[in-house]
Amino acid sequence: MSAGDSRENEEKKGKTGRSWRRRLALFTLKWGFVGGIWAGFLGLIFVAWCAYDLPDVSKLNEIKRRSSVSLVAGDGSLIASYGDLYGSAVALKDLPAYLPQAVIATEDRRFYSHFGLDLRGLLRAFYVNFTQGRLVQGGSSITQQLAKNIFLTPERSIHRKGQEVLLALWLEQNFTKDQILELYLNRVYFGAGTYGVDAASRKYFGHPATEATLFESAMLAGMLKAPSRYNPLNDKKLARDRATLVLQNMVVAEYIAPDVADAAATMTAPSVSAEARGQIGQFFADWVLDQVSSYVGYTEQDLVVETTLDPKAQRLAEADLAKTIAELGPKQNASQAALVSMTPGGAVKAMVGGVSYRDSQFNRATQALRQPGSAFKAFVFLAAFEAGYGPGSIFNDTPIRIGKWQPGNYNDKFYGEVNLREAFARSLNSVAVQLSEQVGRKNVIAAAQRLGITSPIGNDASIALGTSETTLLEMTTAYAVFANQGKGVWPYAIERITTRDGQLLYERGGSGPGRVASGSAVNAMLDVMASVVDWGTGKKAKLEGWPVYGKTGTSQNFRDAWFVGLTADLVTGVWVGNDNGAPMDKVTGGSLPVVIWHDFMSGALADLPPRDVPRGGGALVASAGAPTELTPEVAQPPAAPEKQPEESGIGALLDTILGNGGGSGSEKNAAPAKPQKEKKPAYQLREDEGRD
Structure with a gap:
């Protein structure tokens, strides 16, 4: 084959390759455009589906609560109370700075920089959950958690998640970051029937949230992941360990220095409030609470139950x-x-x-x-x-x-x-x-x-x-x-x-x-x-x-x-x-x-x-x-x-x-002199006998 023929063949191949790439590009562009339209259409349908039954946003200022039951001892003193407990609403500026910092460092480190959805956090959570084959991390921002807590149920579904996203975007458009964080801190659940940082601080530490120490703030922030598990009334050691982890998160987020975190964890660990420490009759209270509905049925009214308990005898x-x-x-x-x-x-x-x-x-x-x-x-x-x-x-x-x-x-x-x-x-x-x-x-x-x-x-x-x-x-x-x-x-x-x-x-x-x-x-x-x-x-x-x-x-x-x-x-x-x-x-x-x-x-x-x-x-x-x-x-x-x-x-x-594990009912008895019959024995058992 001559050199001219070779060049001619190369030119034909080049033209053929360029033609194929153009066709592929046109095909991709065409169907990508079509796919984009369909994706957008389906996305709009999904948004409409989620938005169709969105809850009324006026519920933002409503407080839903369960009826409470207060158990009172025979002398009128309070034994226990059950139901939802709310403290005073506190302004963000009145809280010690390290309390909201502890929450942000643990729950949503990029809170002040994202638009309501932490995309990096979502991608990270998706990757971790996918590699682990189970739900290990959540990617919800503080704004999303607020939307869920106020407006939605705990149901896990695509529909509810979509509504959560829409409501989070609405919150970001209508409130400042500080307002969202303040609402969150006053509404989030902290375990033991407490809602909001003030109620939780009073319940667990015996003082308002405005007086919370650094370690107490870390403990409160640590409860948010699993309130019933990490609260100090349930397991003080677990709550302490979780609070120590929160302090390390604050160090990574550059809110506090490492030596401050170490000092807080070792020197200022909180004790449970005096009210919680002094609580008596908890077994009795549980036993009584199980009986209340059988006397008055189920009711939404707040109840006061006067009991027979004698506080002195109980202590x-x-x-x-x-x-x-x-x-x-x-x-x-x-x-x-x-x-x-x-x-x-x-x-x-x-x-x-x-x-x-x-x-x-x-x-x-x-x-x-x-x-x-x-x-x-x-x-x-x-x-x-x-x-x-x-x-x-x-x-x-x-x-x-x-x-x-x-x-x-x-x-x-x-x-x-x-x-x-x-x-x-x-x-x-x-x-x-x-x-x-x-x-x-x-x-x-x-x-x-x-x-x-x-x-x-x-x-x-x-x-x-x-x-x-x-x-x-x-x-x-x-x-x-x-x-x-x-x-x-x-x-x-x-x-x-x-x-x-x-x-x-x-x-x-x-x-x-x-x-x-x-x-x-x-x-x-x-x-x-x-x-x-x-x-x-x-x-x-x-x-x-x-x-x-x-x-x-x-x-x-x-x-x-x-x-x-x-x-x-x-x-x-x-x-x-x-x-x-x-x-x-x-x-x-x-x-x-x-x-x-x-x-x-x-x-x-x-x-x-x-x-x-x-x-x-x-x-x-x-x-x-x-x-x-x-x-x-x-x-x-x-x-x-x-x-x-x-x-x-x-x-x-x-x-x-x-061979059936039956008990004997055997008792330890003495061997003193044989007593007279028909009348009470006039002797005592020896000190080393008759222990039963």
Whole structure:
């Protein structure tokens, strides 16, 4: 091929290439223009779709709020309030400069430079979320957050996001940056029902936002990401850690120097406000709040609920319980406790559902189902007394066998012939089981249910030892019957409910199930319960000048320890254990629970004159299946004591033989000289014995 031909071919190729590029450019331009028109058209449709049902922007000056409920103690003092709390509207110029700076540094660093949408922030959030495969970051500007908080719902959808963008642009066109930031700070949610920096500062730190310190400002800014999680009432350590991160954000944004941030984080950490620190009865308040709607229904009116709580008794209960568990609990592997105290008529005066409400809001007084152990024996003995037995009735405390089950006493000690007074005071398992079987389990169950036990009760021989679970509130309510002359008790906490302007919606008129136990049987129960405190397993519950009655209880392997005791004015139940059911180190009903009970009752009754529980008469209660004569379901045990068994105790027997985790109700008992029958023993248990 000649050189001329080569050049001619090159020219043809060049022309062909240029022609192809021109056609591609024209094609791209044409369809790009068409695509742009369609994109613009679709964009206009999307904008119209979002704008069609935009909320009324006049809502900017409205404050939506939930109705509030205020709980008031018996002395008129405020226990707790629920609902939306707003502080004073504060001007941006009146706030310390570092408070809005902390918010900007954390929530929207380019707030003063963007037009309402932080495009860089949106792109960054999109990239991070895409690479992580989940929602990790949000790209909303402060203006967008304000639009969402004021006008929109928390719904996550493209439609709502589009409306948020449109409203943010509207806000930017109608307000200055400072006005938008001021509106935001006065309207944003900070957790615990607080809206706006002033309400939050007062709630958490006890002073207005205008007096907030640098670290407090950082903590407030840190709450905005997750108010319920990062507020100091929920988790102070988490709130501190989050505030420290906010301080570092302020350093990066060049609002403060690194040394200032370090000093603030280490030296000026805020404490929770005095009001929050002094709050009492939080378990009680939660329990009451759950009941309000059942009395007055659901209403949008602000309510004032007058309760039965005694602030003095409540403070004593919280302090004594926490002190005992803190000082003695670690040595004996006991981490939790609960207390309920009520009048004989059922008015709850104090309730503690755990060692620390801040650490756990689970109410162990009303929600936890635990084995009551030998505290359940009160129902066994009540059924027996109603069947014709008396405190002086003689039984043979000796090893017995029911089927494959052989219950034993604590340390496998048996006492031979004993009366029921001694058997109850010593908490002898063998006698309790014999009594339950002779009276009839169905009658024991009926007695427990009549007195207020609503939790399911199993129909097996071990129920006499408290293997069926129940709550502390139920047990305390049941024991209140013994202080109420046999009349049934319904525990209550609400005396009156009114609206904020004084309109009466509910007032307690007094009610109850009437007589649920005979007067003679109740008097017999007081007889045997007095022996528990006078010389038996609960002798540490003695109160100077006060006649005291009660019963200890310990479930198998020391998982639960109870003491329920009563005087003429208060009936109080105490439970000690671990949330995970882990065994304690030989904690019995006669040890930590009695210590808590004694300390609390000593203070709660200090201003009252000592008096005895009133006795009452009355015929035996008429109920379906109530026995009129002895109806033994198993053969009588041998009259003569047998050789002591070699098993380690009732807890091990139940674990091995029943294999169902049932409790034993075993109690620690002493081995003093054998008492005389038919009358109260004149001796005391040794100091190293009878701890239950």
